[in-house]
Amino acid sequence: GESVGLHLPTLSVQEGDNSIINCAYSNSASDYFIWYKQESGKGPQFIIDIRSNMDKRQGQRVTVLLNKTVKHLSLQIAATQPGDSAVYFCAEKGMDSGGGADGLTFGKGTHLIIQP
Amino acid sequence: EPEVTQTPSHQVTxxxxxxxxxxVPISNHLYFYWYRQILGQKVEFLVSFYNNEISEKSEIFDDQFSVERPDGSNFTLKIRSTKLEDSAMYFCASSTSSQETQYFGPGTRLLVL
Known part of the structure:
Protein backbone atom coordinates (compact mmCIF):
# COMPACT_ATOMS: atom_id res chain seq x y z
CA GLY A 1 0.00 0.00 0.00
CA GLU A 2 0.96 3.64 -0.05
CA SER A 3 3.55 4.56 2.53
CA VAL A 4 6.26 7.04 3.29
CA GLY A 5 9.36 5.69 4.93
CA LEU A 6 12.82 6.69 5.97
CA HIS A 7 15.95 4.72 5.15
CA LEU A 8 17.89 5.22 8.42
CA PRO A 9 16.48 5.37 11.93
CA THR A 10 19.54 7.22 13.37
CA LEU A 11 22.07 9.58 11.82
CA SER A 12 25.04 10.88 13.77
CA VAL A 13 27.07 13.82 12.44
CA GLN A 14 29.75 16.15 13.76
CA GLU A 15 28.77 19.67 14.66
CA GLY A 16 29.45 21.93 11.72
CA ASP A 17 29.12 19.16 9.15
CA ASN A 18 26.30 18.89 6.65
CA SER A 19 23.52 16.35 7.18
CA ILE A 20 21.42 14.56 4.61
CA ILE A 21 18.25 12.78 5.66
CA ASN A 22 16.50 10.62 3.09
CA CYS A 23 12.93 9.56 2.54
CA ALA A 24 11.25 7.23 0.07
CA TYR A 25 7.61 7.45 -0.81
CA SER A 26 5.46 5.05 -2.77
CA ASN A 27 2.38 7.08 -3.72
CA SER A 28 3.03 8.50 -7.15
CA ALA A 29 -0.10 10.65 -6.77
CA SER A 30 1.48 12.64 -3.94
CA ASP A 31 1.92 16.28 -4.86
CA TYR A 32 3.02 17.96 -1.67
CA PHE A 33 5.90 17.00 0.59
CA ILE A 34 6.92 18.40 3.94
CA TRP A 35 9.75 17.96 6.40
CA TYR A 36 8.99 18.29 10.08
CA LYS A 37 11.35 18.37 13.05
CA GLN A 38 10.23 16.92 16.36
CA GLU A 39 12.13 17.59 19.55
CA SER A 40 11.54 15.43 22.59
CA GLY A 41 8.13 16.07 24.14
CA LYS A 42 7.07 18.56 21.48
CA GLY A 43 4.89 18.55 18.42
CA PRO A 44 6.15 18.36 14.83
CA GLN A 45 7.65 21.68 13.76
CA PHE A 46 7.46 22.68 10.10
CA ILE A 47 10.86 23.03 8.43
CA ILE A 48 10.34 23.22 4.69
CA ASP A 49 7.99 21.96 2.01
CA ILE A 50 8.04 21.32 -1.70
CA ARG A 51 5.38 20.70 -4.32
CA SER A 52 5.63 18.16 -7.08
CA ASN A 53 6.19 20.79 -9.77
CA MET A 54 9.60 21.57 -8.24
CA ASP A 55 12.71 19.47 -7.66
CA LYS A 56 14.59 21.71 -5.24
CA ARG A 57 13.74 24.31 -2.66
CA GLN A 58 16.02 26.15 -0.27
CA GLY A 59 15.43 27.70 3.09
CA GLN A 60 17.69 28.97 5.80
CA ARG A 61 20.41 26.28 6.13
CA VAL A 62 18.03 23.67 4.73
CA THR A 63 17.42 22.36 1.24
CA VAL A 64 14.81 19.85 0.14
CA LEU A 65 15.33 17.80 -3.02
CA LEU A 66 12.57 15.88 -4.74
CA ASN A 67 13.20 13.17 -7.30
CA LYS A 68 9.85 12.09 -8.65
CA THR A 69 11.37 9.53 -10.99
CA VAL A 70 12.55 7.36 -8.10
CA LYS A 71 10.08 8.78 -5.56
CA HIS A 72 12.77 10.05 -3.25
CA LEU A 73 12.90 13.08 -0.99
CA SER A 74 15.87 14.39 0.94
CA LEU A 75 16.55 17.08 3.51
CA GLN A 76 19.96 18.69 3.60
CA ILE A 77 20.97 20.65 6.68
CA ALA A 78 24.07 22.79 6.31
CA ALA A 79 26.54 23.42 9.13
CA THR A 80 24.62 21.43 11.72
CA GLN A 81 24.27 22.87 15.19
CA PRO A 82 23.45 21.21 18.53
CA GLY A 83 19.93 22.59 18.24
CA ASP A 84 19.40 20.51 15.12
CA SER A 85 19.33 17.33 17.22
CA ALA A 86 15.80 15.95 16.84
CA VAL A 87 13.73 13.40 14.99
CA TYR A 88 13.01 14.41 11.40
CA PHE A 89 9.88 13.23 9.61
CA CYS A 90 9.00 13.48 6.00
CA ALA A 91 5.31 13.67 5.22
CA GLU A 92 3.35 13.61 2.02
CA LYS A 93 -0.05 14.57 0.89
CA GLY A 94 -2.12 13.97 -2.17
CA MET A 95 -5.21 12.26 -3.43
CA ASP A 96 -5.55 8.58 -2.65
CA SER A 97 -2.87 8.67 0.01
CA GLY A 98 -3.41 6.72 3.21
CA GLY A 99 -4.53 9.85 4.98
CA GLY A 100 -7.11 10.90 2.42
CA ALA A 101 -7.11 14.19 0.58
CA ASP A 102 -6.50 16.31 3.69
CA GLY A 103 -4.40 14.21 6.02
CA LEU A 104 -0.64 13.93 5.91
CA THR A 105 1.05 10.54 5.70
CA PHE A 106 4.17 10.53 7.85
CA GLY A 107 7.29 8.41 7.68
CA LYS A 108 8.75 6.73 10.76
CA GLY A 109 11.37 9.38 11.44
CA THR A 110 15.15 9.69 11.52
CA HIS A 111 16.85 10.62 14.75
CA LEU A 112 19.60 13.14 13.99
CA ILE A 113 22.32 13.27 16.62
CA ILE A 114 24.87 16.09 16.55
CA GLN A 115 28.23 15.14 18.01
CA PRO A 116 30.26 17.99 19.58
CA GLU B 1 4.30 34.23 16.20
CA PRO B 2 0.85 32.56 16.31
CA GLU B 3 0.82 28.93 17.35
CA VAL B 4 -1.53 26.05 18.01
CA THR B 5 -2.09 25.38 21.69
CA GLN B 6 -3.40 22.22 23.36
CA THR B 7 -4.68 21.35 26.81
CA PRO B 8 -4.07 19.44 28.90
CA SER B 9 -0.44 18.56 28.29
CA HIS B 10 -0.93 15.24 30.08
CA GLN B 11 -4.07 13.23 30.81
CA VAL B 12 -4.34 9.99 32.77
CA THR B 13 -7.64 8.15 32.67
CA VAL B 24 -6.96 26.27 20.03
CA PRO B 25 -5.95 26.49 16.35
CA ILE B 26 -4.20 29.49 14.82
CA SER B 27 -6.83 32.21 14.61
CA ASN B 28 -7.07 32.78 10.84
CA HIS B 29 -6.89 29.08 9.96
CA LEU B 30 -9.92 27.30 8.57
CA TYR B 31 -8.86 23.65 8.50
CA PHE B 32 -8.27 21.67 11.67
CA TYR B 33 -6.81 18.24 12.20
CA TRP B 34 -6.16 15.61 14.82
CA TYR B 35 -3.28 13.17 14.63
CA ARG B 36 -1.95 10.64 17.09
CA GLN B 37 1.47 9.17 17.73
CA ILE B 38 1.79 5.95 19.67
CA LEU B 39 5.09 5.81 21.56
CA GLY B 40 7.95 5.05 19.20
CA GLN B 41 5.77 5.05 16.12
CA LYS B 42 4.98 7.49 13.37
CA VAL B 43 2.39 10.21 13.43
CA GLU B 44 -0.99 9.02 12.11
CA PHE B 45 -3.81 11.08 10.68
CA LEU B 46 -7.16 10.80 12.46
CA VAL B 47 -9.51 13.44 11.09
CA SER B 48 -9.79 16.80 9.36
CA PHE B 49 -12.50 19.36 10.00
CA TYR B 50 -13.67 22.28 7.90
CA ASN B 51 -16.74 24.49 7.91
CA ASN B 52 -18.09 22.81 11.03
CA GLU B 53 -18.04 19.31 9.67
CA ILE B 54 -15.66 16.42 9.20
CA SER B 55 -13.85 16.70 5.89
CA GLU B 56 -11.87 13.46 5.95
CA LYS B 57 -11.26 10.70 8.47
CA SER B 58 -8.99 7.70 8.65
CA GLU B 59 -9.82 4.11 9.57
CA ILE B 60 -8.56 4.82 13.08
CA PHE B 61 -11.30 7.39 13.62
CA ASP B 62 -14.11 5.00 14.54
CA ASP B 63 -17.38 5.58 16.39
CA GLN B 64 -15.69 6.13 19.73
CA PHE B 65 -14.12 9.34 18.42
CA SER B 66 -15.85 12.61 17.75
CA VAL B 67 -14.73 16.17 17.06
CA GLU B 68 -16.40 19.47 17.71
CA ARG B 69 -15.82 23.17 17.39
CA PRO B 70 -17.97 24.34 20.30
CA ASP B 71 -17.13 28.03 19.88
CA GLY B 72 -15.07 30.31 17.67
CA SER B 73 -11.72 29.29 19.07
CA ASN B 74 -11.70 25.75 20.47
CA PHE B 75 -11.50 22.47 18.60
CA THR B 76 -12.01 19.29 20.62
CA LEU B 77 -11.44 15.57 20.25
CA LYS B 78 -13.62 13.32 22.39
CA ILE B 79 -12.90 9.67 23.03
CA ARG B 80 -16.09 8.16 24.41
CA SER B 81 -14.87 4.98 26.07
CA THR B 82 -11.11 4.86 26.24
CA LYS B 83 -9.16 1.67 25.63
CA LEU B 84 -5.63 0.80 26.63
CA GLU B 85 -4.52 1.12 23.03
CA ASP B 86 -5.70 4.74 22.92
CA SER B 87 -2.62 5.67 24.95
CA ALA B 88 -0.64 7.99 22.70
CA MET B 89 0.33 11.58 22.00
CA TYR B 90 -2.52 13.43 20.34
CA PHE B 91 -1.60 16.37 18.14
CA CYS B 92 -3.88 19.06 16.85
CA ALA B 93 -2.92 20.94 13.70
CA SER B 94 -4.39 23.74 11.62
CA SER B 95 -3.92 25.29 8.20
CA THR B 96 -5.32 28.12 6.12
CA SER B 97 -6.49 25.70 3.45
CA SER B 98 -6.30 21.98 2.76
CA GLN B 99 -3.38 22.61 0.40
CA GLU B 100 -1.27 24.71 2.74
CA THR B 101 1.14 23.91 5.54
CA GLN B 102 -0.26 22.25 8.63
CA TYR B 103 1.06 23.67 11.89
CA PHE B 104 1.07 21.39 14.89
CA GLY B 105 0.44 21.98 18.55
CA PRO B 106 2.62 20.59 21.36
CA GLY B 107 0.37 17.58 21.91
CA THR B 108 -1.52 15.94 24.75
CA ARG B 109 -0.02 12.79 26.19
CA LEU B 110 -2.91 10.44 27.00
CA LEU B 111 -2.35 7.46 29.24
CA VAL B 112 -5.15 4.94 29.66
CA LEU B 113 -4.82 2.60 32.64
Whole structure:
Protein backbone atom coordinates (compact mmCIF):
# COMPACT_ATOMS: atom_id res chain seq x y z
CA GLY A 1 0.00 0.00 0.00
CA GLU A 2 0.96 3.64 -0.05
CA SER A 3 3.55 4.56 2.53
CA VAL A 4 6.26 7.04 3.29
CA GLY A 5 9.36 5.69 4.93
CA LEU A 6 12.82 6.69 5.97
CA HIS A 7 15.95 4.72 5.15
CA LEU A 8 17.89 5.22 8.42
CA PRO A 9 16.48 5.37 11.93
CA THR A 10 19.54 7.22 13.37
CA LEU A 11 22.07 9.58 11.82
CA SER A 12 25.04 10.88 13.77
CA VAL A 13 27.07 13.82 12.44
CA GLN A 14 29.75 16.15 13.76
CA GLU A 15 28.77 19.67 14.66
CA GLY A 16 29.45 21.93 11.72
CA ASP A 17 29.12 19.16 9.15
CA ASN A 18 26.30 18.89 6.65
CA SER A 19 23.52 16.35 7.18
CA ILE A 20 21.42 14.56 4.61
CA ILE A 21 18.25 12.78 5.66
CA ASN A 22 16.50 10.62 3.09
CA CYS A 23 12.93 9.56 2.54
CA ALA A 24 11.25 7.23 0.07
CA TYR A 25 7.61 7.45 -0.81
CA SER A 26 5.46 5.05 -2.77
CA ASN A 27 2.38 7.08 -3.72
CA SER A 28 3.03 8.50 -7.15
CA ALA A 29 -0.10 10.65 -6.77
CA SER A 30 1.48 12.64 -3.94
CA ASP A 31 1.92 16.28 -4.86
CA TYR A 32 3.02 17.96 -1.67
CA PHE A 33 5.90 17.00 0.59
CA ILE A 34 6.92 18.40 3.94
CA TRP A 35 9.75 17.96 6.40
CA TYR A 36 8.99 18.29 10.08
CA LYS A 37 11.35 18.37 13.05
CA GLN A 38 10.23 16.92 16.36
CA GLU A 39 12.13 17.59 19.55
CA SER A 40 11.54 15.43 22.59
CA GLY A 41 8.13 16.07 24.14
CA LYS A 42 7.07 18.56 21.48
CA GLY A 43 4.89 18.55 18.42
CA PRO A 44 6.15 18.36 14.83
CA GLN A 45 7.65 21.68 13.76
CA PHE A 46 7.46 22.68 10.10
CA ILE A 47 10.86 23.03 8.43
CA ILE A 48 10.34 23.22 4.69
CA ASP A 49 7.99 21.96 2.01
CA ILE A 50 8.04 21.32 -1.70
CA ARG A 51 5.38 20.70 -4.32
CA SER A 52 5.63 18.16 -7.08
CA ASN A 53 6.19 20.79 -9.77
CA MET A 54 9.60 21.57 -8.24
CA ASP A 55 12.71 19.47 -7.66
CA LYS A 56 14.59 21.71 -5.24
CA ARG A 57 13.74 24.31 -2.66
CA GLN A 58 16.02 26.15 -0.27
CA GLY A 59 15.43 27.70 3.09
CA GLN A 60 17.69 28.97 5.80
CA ARG A 61 20.41 26.28 6.13
CA VAL A 62 18.03 23.67 4.73
CA THR A 63 17.42 22.36 1.24
CA VAL A 64 14.81 19.85 0.14
CA LEU A 65 15.33 17.80 -3.02
CA LEU A 66 12.57 15.88 -4.74
CA ASN A 67 13.20 13.17 -7.30
CA LYS A 68 9.85 12.09 -8.65
CA THR A 69 11.37 9.53 -10.99
CA VAL A 70 12.55 7.36 -8.10
CA LYS A 71 10.08 8.78 -5.56
CA HIS A 72 12.77 10.05 -3.25
CA LEU A 73 12.90 13.08 -0.99
CA SER A 74 15.87 14.39 0.94
CA LEU A 75 16.55 17.08 3.51
CA GLN A 76 19.96 18.69 3.60
CA ILE A 77 20.97 20.65 6.68
CA ALA A 78 24.07 22.79 6.31
CA ALA A 79 26.54 23.42 9.13
CA THR A 80 24.62 21.43 11.72
CA GLN A 81 24.27 22.87 15.19
CA PRO A 82 23.45 21.21 18.53
CA GLY A 83 19.93 22.59 18.24
CA ASP A 84 19.40 20.51 15.12
CA SER A 85 19.33 17.33 17.22
CA ALA A 86 15.80 15.95 16.84
CA VAL A 87 13.73 13.40 14.99
CA TYR A 88 13.01 14.41 11.40
CA PHE A 89 9.88 13.23 9.61
CA CYS A 90 9.00 13.48 6.00
CA ALA A 91 5.31 13.67 5.22
CA GLU A 92 3.35 13.61 2.02
CA LYS A 93 -0.05 14.57 0.89
CA GLY A 94 -2.12 13.97 -2.17
CA MET A 95 -5.21 12.26 -3.43
CA ASP A 96 -5.55 8.58 -2.65
CA SER A 97 -2.87 8.67 0.01
CA GLY A 98 -3.41 6.72 3.21
CA GLY A 99 -4.53 9.85 4.98
CA GLY A 100 -7.11 10.90 2.42
CA ALA A 101 -7.11 14.19 0.58
CA ASP A 102 -6.50 16.31 3.69
CA GLY A 103 -4.40 14.21 6.02
CA LEU A 104 -0.64 13.93 5.91
CA THR A 105 1.05 10.54 5.70
CA PHE A 106 4.17 10.53 7.85
CA GLY A 107 7.29 8.41 7.68
CA LYS A 108 8.75 6.73 10.76
CA GLY A 109 11.37 9.38 11.44
CA THR A 110 15.15 9.69 11.52
CA HIS A 111 16.85 10.62 14.75
CA LEU A 112 19.60 13.14 13.99
CA ILE A 113 22.32 13.27 16.62
CA ILE A 114 24.87 16.09 16.55
CA GLN A 115 28.23 15.14 18.01
CA PRO A 116 30.26 17.99 19.58
CA GLU B 1 4.30 34.23 16.20
CA PRO B 2 0.85 32.56 16.31
CA GLU B 3 0.82 28.93 17.35
CA VAL B 4 -1.53 26.05 18.01
CA THR B 5 -2.09 25.38 21.69
CA GLN B 6 -3.40 22.22 23.36
CA THR B 7 -4.68 21.35 26.81
CA PRO B 8 -4.07 19.44 28.90
CA SER B 9 -0.44 18.56 28.29
CA HIS B 10 -0.93 15.24 30.08
CA GLN B 11 -4.07 13.23 30.81
CA VAL B 12 -4.34 9.99 32.77
CA THR B 13 -7.64 8.15 32.67
CA UNK B 14 -9.16 4.79 33.49
CA UNK B 15 -10.16 2.42 30.73
CA UNK B 16 -13.78 3.00 29.74
CA UNK B 17 -13.80 6.66 30.75
CA UNK B 18 -14.48 9.52 28.39
CA UNK B 19 -11.80 12.11 27.68
CA UNK B 20 -11.91 15.42 25.88
CA UNK B 21 -8.74 16.86 24.41
CA UNK B 22 -8.75 20.56 23.62
CA UNK B 23 -7.03 22.61 20.98
CA VAL B 24 -6.96 26.27 20.03
CA PRO B 25 -5.95 26.49 16.35
CA ILE B 26 -4.20 29.49 14.82
CA SER B 27 -6.83 32.21 14.61
CA ASN B 28 -7.07 32.78 10.84
CA HIS B 29 -6.89 29.08 9.96
CA LEU B 30 -9.92 27.30 8.57
CA TYR B 31 -8.86 23.65 8.50
CA PHE B 32 -8.27 21.67 11.67
CA TYR B 33 -6.81 18.24 12.20
CA TRP B 34 -6.16 15.61 14.82
CA TYR B 35 -3.28 13.17 14.63
CA ARG B 36 -1.95 10.64 17.09
CA GLN B 37 1.47 9.17 17.73
CA ILE B 38 1.79 5.95 19.67
CA LEU B 39 5.09 5.81 21.56
CA GLY B 40 7.95 5.05 19.20
CA GLN B 41 5.77 5.05 16.12
CA LYS B 42 4.98 7.49 13.37
CA VAL B 43 2.39 10.21 13.43
CA GLU B 44 -0.99 9.02 12.11
CA PHE B 45 -3.81 11.08 10.68
CA LEU B 46 -7.16 10.80 12.46
CA VAL B 47 -9.51 13.44 11.09
CA SER B 48 -9.79 16.80 9.36
CA PHE B 49 -12.50 19.36 10.00
CA TYR B 50 -13.67 22.28 7.90
CA ASN B 51 -16.74 24.49 7.91
CA ASN B 52 -18.09 22.81 11.03
CA GLU B 53 -18.04 19.31 9.67
CA ILE B 54 -15.66 16.42 9.20
CA SER B 55 -13.85 16.70 5.89
CA GLU B 56 -11.87 13.46 5.95
CA LYS B 57 -11.26 10.70 8.47
CA SER B 58 -8.99 7.70 8.65
CA GLU B 59 -9.82 4.11 9.57
CA ILE B 60 -8.56 4.82 13.08
CA PHE B 61 -11.30 7.39 13.62
CA ASP B 62 -14.11 5.00 14.54
CA ASP B 63 -17.38 5.58 16.39
CA GLN B 64 -15.69 6.13 19.73
CA PHE B 65 -14.12 9.34 18.42
CA SER B 66 -15.85 12.61 17.75
CA VAL B 67 -14.73 16.17 17.06
CA GLU B 68 -16.40 19.47 17.71
CA ARG B 69 -15.82 23.17 17.39
CA PRO B 70 -17.97 24.34 20.30
CA ASP B 71 -17.13 28.03 19.88
CA GLY B 72 -15.07 30.31 17.67
CA SER B 73 -11.72 29.29 19.07
CA ASN B 74 -11.70 25.75 20.47
CA PHE B 75 -11.50 22.47 18.60
CA THR B 76 -12.01 19.29 20.62
CA LEU B 77 -11.44 15.57 20.25
CA LYS B 78 -13.62 13.32 22.39
CA ILE B 79 -12.90 9.67 23.03
CA ARG B 80 -16.09 8.16 24.41
CA SER B 81 -14.87 4.98 26.07
CA THR B 82 -11.11 4.86 26.24
CA LYS B 83 -9.16 1.67 25.63
CA LEU B 84 -5.63 0.80 26.63
CA GLU B 85 -4.52 1.12 23.03
CA ASP B 86 -5.70 4.74 22.92
CA SER B 87 -2.62 5.67 24.95
CA ALA B 88 -0.64 7.99 22.70
CA MET B 89 0.33 11.58 22.00
CA TYR B 90 -2.52 13.43 20.34
CA PHE B 91 -1.60 16.37 18.14
CA CYS B 92 -3.88 19.06 16.85
CA ALA B 93 -2.92 20.94 13.70
CA SER B 94 -4.39 23.74 11.62
CA SER B 95 -3.92 25.29 8.20
CA THR B 96 -5.32 28.12 6.12
CA SER B 97 -6.49 25.70 3.45
CA SER B 98 -6.30 21.98 2.76
CA GLN B 99 -3.38 22.61 0.40
CA GLU B 100 -1.27 24.71 2.74
CA THR B 101 1.14 23.91 5.54
CA GLN B 102 -0.26 22.25 8.63
CA TYR B 103 1.06 23.67 11.89
CA PHE B 104 1.07 21.39 14.89
CA GLY B 105 0.44 21.98 18.55
CA PRO B 106 2.62 20.59 21.36
CA GLY B 107 0.37 17.58 21.91
CA THR B 108 -1.52 15.94 24.75
CA ARG B 109 -0.02 12.79 26.19
CA LEU B 110 -2.91 10.44 27.00
CA LEU B 111 -2.35 7.46 29.24
CA VAL B 112 -5.15 4.94 29.66
CA LEU B 113 -4.82 2.60 32.64
Missing amino acids: QMGQEVILRC
